[in-house]
Amino acid sequence: MNLQERVFRQFETSVEASRDALARLGEIIEIAGVRLAQCLLNDGKILCCGNGGSAAQAQHFSSEMLNRYERERPGLPAVALTCDTSTLTSIANDYRFDDVFAKQIRALGHSNDVLVVYTTSGNSASILSAVTAAHDRDMSVLALTGRDGGALAPLLLDTDIEIRVPSETTARIQEVHLLITHCLCDLIDHQLFGD
Numbered sequence: 381m382n383l384q385e386r387v388f389r390q391f392e393t394s395v396e397a398s399r400d401a402l403a404r405l406g407e408i409i410e411i412a413g414v415r416l417a418q419c420l421l422n423d424g425k426i427l428c429c430g431n432g433g434s435a436a437q438a439q440h441f442s443s444e445m446l447n448r449y450e451r452e453r454p455g456l457p458a459v460a461l462t463c464d465t466s467t468l469t470s471i472a473n474d475y476r477f478d479d480v481f482a483k484q485i486r487a488l489g490h491s492n493d494v495l496v497v498y499t500t501s502g503n504s505a506s507i508l509s510a511v512t513a514a515h516d517r518d519m520s521v522l523a524l525t526g527r528d529g530g531a532l533a534p535l536l537l538d539t540d541i542e543i544r545v546p547s548e549t550t551a552r553i554q555e556v557h558l559l560i561t562h563c564l565c566d567l568i569d570h571q572l573f574g575d
């Protein structure tokens with residue numbers, strides 16, 4: 381396969397992954413958008429986290445909440461738990477890396493908040509601990525996952541929401557996670573501020 385064919389294949393598999401996701405996930409994305417809007421209307425906030433590329437997704441989402449998505453509107457309360465290097469390094473240094481998000485959730489989380497986690501494998505220990513901490517704080521969880529949902533899927537409660545991208549490829553799952561994140565921003569803005 382030459383380089384141009386490689387580029388073509390990346391685009392083609394990405395478009396295919398988005399199309400599959402739309403066919404299977406449209407309804408659950410709507411449910412998640414309603415849940416997040418209800419959280420914000422009830423004075424809750426959104427906490428979000430992920431590792432690697434998924435840390436960037438969490439920050440992408442929180443910036444679109446705190447600043448804006450596509451329209452002028454007031455900032456909305458969201459915190460990416462991936463940004464404060466002093467807090468992250470001290471938790472990892474004094475305890476263990478797996479606790480970097482969980483300890484922040486135990487400090488910041490309230491029962492009307494929602495934790496949004498991004499993980500392509502569902503097996504990152506820091507994310508599993510974050511979900512347990514959210515449950516301990518009576519928060520609900522929105523999990524954006526892929527593959528078979530990993531060890532995270534059986535940890536989720538009936539009151540949680542999992543949006544599982546039907547793909548086995550990390551990059552494709554991440555690309556669809558970003559598309560879903562933009563859908564959630566659009567659904568939140570529409571419900572809170574109209575057309």
Ligand SMILES: O=C(CO)[C@@H](O)[C@H](O)[C@H](O)[C@H](O)COP(=O)(O)O
Nearest residue numbers: 431432433434499500501504550551
């Ligand atoms: O962006 C990528 C790969 O595309 C990587 O940085 C990737 O996010 C990292 O390997 C993560 O640690 C993977 O975590 P997870 O999705 O399995 O929870």
Ligand SMILES: [Zn+2]
Nearest residue numbers: 433550551554
């Ligand atoms: Zn990546």
